[in-house]
Amino acid sequence: MPPEPPKAPAGAAPEGPRRAREVETLEEFDAVALGGSFADCRVQAVDLTSRTFALLVTDTSQAVFLGCPMEPQALAHVRAGGALVFPPVPGLPFDPYRARPYRPEELYAGLAEGGYGATPDAQTYAWWLRTSAERDVFASMLRSIHDDAVSDALDERLGGERVVGVMGGHAMERGTPEYAGAARLGRTLAAAGLTVATGGGPGAMEAANFGAYAAAYDDVMLGKALDVLAGTPSFTPSVDAWASAAFEVRERWPDGGPSYGLPTWFYGHEPPNAFAAHIAKFFANATREDGLLSRCSAGAVFLPGAAGTVQEVFDAATANYYGSHGDPAPMVLVDRAHWTTKLPAWPLLQALAEGRSMSGRLALVDSVDDVPAALERLDG
Structure with a gap:
């Protein structure tokens, strides 16, 4: 008979797998x-x-x-x-093995010379559309490798940071009181030492990332930069003009505060905003959604939005209900009328939470100005 493998000494913990x-x-x-x-x-x-x-x-x-x-x-x-x-794969507009999150300058390289269509972001979206229609199994594998690499890079970058997610619709336009409010919220959260993370797109997402960027500056900068952005309210009809206004703000006020954006080429018609210093862009929207919410260790804030934001509310609620990510994380819904009348997610959320530990981690507030206090209360 072959000899038995050596046994660990009595009382010794079993040796775990060796980490690459x-x-x-x-x-x-x-x-x-x-x-x-x-x-x-x-x-x-x-x-x-x-x-x-x-x-x-x-x-x-x-x-x-x-x-x-x-x-x-x-x-x-x-x-x-x-x-x-x-080996490297020739002819791709992206690197499936990349080891770091994207920077805005990477995704928008070539914007000034050739317009948005010439940028790696737009070219990657075009590649995604073409290969998805072709149902190319090799392309599907490359997308999966890319998303896993980006997810790993995001975890390495975040480390032990206390992340608060800010969710909201892409339709919120620059120059509106709602956009300014979301920007103030991002700025306040960042100034309090929290790391702001969003879905990385336009609208409320951009506003929160912009606010975190503006946390390095005073109120005067915030007002002036909001005026610059208001000149191009939306990414339609021109992504070129919309993105260029953001880069103009970054050029006039460089070295802003950091934040994270997690957009997706699944919604590639919505371009990523240029104010998130670190962009983890994914092909698979499900990977992106779970990747964002699972990393919001300090809670998530839900501004008014439509189907995508409602999905995020209940993605977070499901994880809290089952304890998928450990203890329930705070959830703050902003705008009482929106979440109780227009899209009445709040009553269902309360019903789900009844009798469970997540019930003490929910709050409904009237405005963004109430969010910091609500997060602090729920975190206690």
Whole structure:
């Protein structure tokens, strides 16, 4: 009979699975190479064309390379040595293996020269439409890889930040009292040390991201910037003009406060706003919705909206009802008339919460000015 495997000492905790190390920069690559082995490393979206010698002399037998350009000699060597290599995919308007959230400048690159249609964001949406219609299984796989990579990058970026989500409709126009109110809300939340996250699109989402951006400045800046934005109320009929106004604000008042946006190419006709410093854009809307709400550790605020916002209300309620993400997170609905008469989600939410721990984490308030106090009360 074969010998039994060695047993752990009495009382010792079982050894957990060994966590793979992610290598996402050349500096990290060089540090690992000095150790002589890339065993259990996942090298992700790093251009290694200048690291041929290191790849030839370092053990890569248990490594995985995801979208890393290499010289042919190095590529042949690491494959022969047992590494698993997923090469870059030519002809794509996006990198499925990317290791970081997007920046607004990335998604809107080429806007000034060729208009929105020339940007990576618009080109990726066009690719999504074409490949979805073709039902291309390879494209479907690439979309899934991309969304998983972006989700991982978002978690790495957020760390232990206290995130509050601000949800609301895309139809809210710049220049309206509602837009200014949502901007004040984002600014107040950011100034209180919370990390603002939105669905990353226009309307209420942009207003909250803009408010977080404006938290680095005084009230004068907030008013002047709102006036600039009001000159282009909506992303229709011209995304070019709408996005350009946002970049004008960023140029006049650089180095604004950070926030997060989680938009989706599923709603690609709604462009991402330029005020979220970190953009996790997804192909799958379900991944995006759960990704946003599951990370709102400090709660979620629901401004007036239509079907998409209602869906978000009950996505959050379902997670709170079943404890999917741990203890229930605060939920604050803004505008009593909207949520009790126009779209009466509040009575159903109360009925769901009755007798459950989530009941103490719900609030309905009249205006955005009431939100900070409500969040503080529910968090206690």
